[in-house]
Amino acid sequence: MLVRLLYASRASEPVTQATVDAILAQSRVHNPSLGITGILCWGGDIFMQVLEGGRGTVNTLYNTIASDPRHVRVEVLHYEEVSERRFAGWTMGQVNLAKINPSILLKYSEKPQLDPYSVSGKVSMALLEELIATASIIGRAG
Structure with missing residues (x-):
């Protein structure tokens, strides 16, 4: 069963x-063998990441991330069972919000920041989804 997990x-x-x-390098080395795909988005000191794959594998990876001392305030934002991957083309794509037009961020929040x-x-x-549509995500798997 495939799941999609979004956390911050x-x-x-x-x-x-x-x-x-x-x-990203660690993700791109380890994720393909685990069947994990997704994207990593960051701005300032905030990370937002989508993980897709088998339920057990995604849950295990998330628990590893949540216990990593490099992170604080790790929170699941969205979790769902899916029939297909949305980020299948990425072993781990990336978005640096410092390089994104602030109006895209402002469209979705009170301030133009993540x-x-x-x-x-x-x-x-x-x-x-908008960042994908505007080709703002880099690192697509070949």
């Missing part, structure tokens, strides 16, 4: 491009 977290230390690159804690999981998923 705050970094416990300042986020650098090297930090994000390391997370704050998934202040909107519903449905709104956060809609934002990600």
